[in-house]
Amino acid sequence: MDMMTMVQRLTAVYGISGREAAVAEEIRRMAEPYADEIWTDRLGNLICHKKGEGPKMMFAAHLDSIGLIVTHIESAGFLRVAKIGGVRPEKILHSLVRFENGTIGTIASSGTDLGKLSMEDLYVDIGAESREEAEKKVSVGDAAVYMGQPVQTGTTLFSPYLDDRLGCVILLKTMELAADSPNDLYFVFTVQEEVGLCGAHTAAHGIVPDYGIAVDVTCTDDVPGSRHTVSAALGKGAGIKVMDGSLMCHGAVVERLKELAAGHGIPAQPDLMSAGGTDAGPMHISHDGVLAGGISIPCRGIHSPVEMADLGDVDACIRLAAAFASSRLE
Missing domain, CATH: 2.40.30.40 (Peptidase M42, domain 2)
Incomplete structure (x- = not known):
């Protein structure tokens, strides 16, 4: 399925925080060809597992909308x-x-x-x-x-709820590209991120991953009047999260993502946010600690009825997530 069709299908589904079941069901149908098993936990997180002998990796993108x-x-x-x-x-x-x-x-x-x-x-x-x-x-x-529908103009995408249905699309495409990964992969579509990062907390507690990657939008520093509290820019590639309001990303994960981006020719940029959190935060402090970081989609107008992203950045995020999922880590 092409990316725009996936965006259209997911942004059309009602899924406000706490009531995400319809979005989860739509994603389940899309994910079935690429997962060995799929289940929904008690809180409502949709978990897609691709079995492997390598380290346990948890990728998270949230289902819910504001x-x-x-x-x-x-x-x-x-x-x-x-x-x-x-x-x-x-x-x-x-x-x-x-x-x-x-x-x-x-x-x-x-x-x-x-x-x-x-x-x-x-x-x-x-x-x-x-x-x-x-x-x-x-x-x-x-x-x-x-209300609203996705509109594409060139490589620019306008739509409500790119936060974080676009992250969900990236996880689905990563599942497809990482089909031959040696690692034990968990793709988790989390609930209630917007009201307290709730779903990722319970999902990480149940999965106990070695590595955790949150895939979410990030604010941009390229608009008039920016106060430079964030670092990403539209059209400059995947954001490699360094910090946000919920965590300082693990240095080993940040460096590995940088290496993979450089080695695969993937455009990437540092992502720093002085406020706001992502699913990486609760993953990072689950059990005795998880090596966590984030792959971020630069996005203008976050939490407005019309958000804006660049499809080249989305492609870079997909490639980087797939490279991390397929890489050999200890």
């Missing part, structure tokens, strides 16, 4: 909402959202100062004229995700 959850329905039918994950009010105003049952709405604001916009200012308008009408479509506790 969004909004209904906290109150007003008498006029408008929905007050809270955030699930890292939602910033100023990034989502006037965006379309959809609920799991297909109900569609738009995000509006009762506030007047956009510079001081808070979640309490936001509401979702689903076109209802009363609480009774709204309650026929939506209940308190229902959650909404951004």
Whole structure:
């Protein structure tokens, strides 16, 4: 299956944090030809195992997406909402959202100062004229995700939820390319990353890997007004994670990824983030420690309704992940 088809299929599936089962099922169907066994753990992580005699490697990409959850329905039918994950009010105003049952709405604001916009200012308008009408479509506790479709222009990809459905695509392509790997490979599609890196913690505890690689998006340092708190740039290749807000990556993993990139002619760049975490964090401190790092996809507009990535960078991430999965490590 080509990469764009995979992106289209995965971004179309509803899968907000805590309710990722439909995304996991879609990935299961894609992964079946490349895994020796597949199962879902108690928390909901989808684990695809390719058996091998070498070191145990865990690759993680998260299934879940951020969004909004209904906290109150007003008498006029408008929905007050809270955030699930890292939602910033100023990034989502006037965006379309959809609920799991297909109900569609738009995000509006009762506030007047956009510079001081808070979640309490936001509401979702689903076109209802009363609480009774709204309650026929939506209940308190229902959650909404951004609407939108992937669009490719040249090598540029625009889409909601590249974070981290694009990481899931990279894991799937890595499974295909690393078919002859001698290592014991676990490709884990984790749940509830956006609300606390939860799934990777339990998955790593169960798998007990020797090595852990998180595949996720990373912010870019190539936009106007950048404060240089991150290092990656769009179109410059795969990000080799050095640090983020959840860990300092193990030096041996960082160096091995650099060596593999240079040896295979894969464009790569250092990835440093002063804040924000990835699944590498909980893997790193599982049991008595895991040699963990990350392969990162430079992405603009992270956590907005339209994120942006370069397909050349995605290809570099796939090649680097496959090279690491197939390499001989002690």
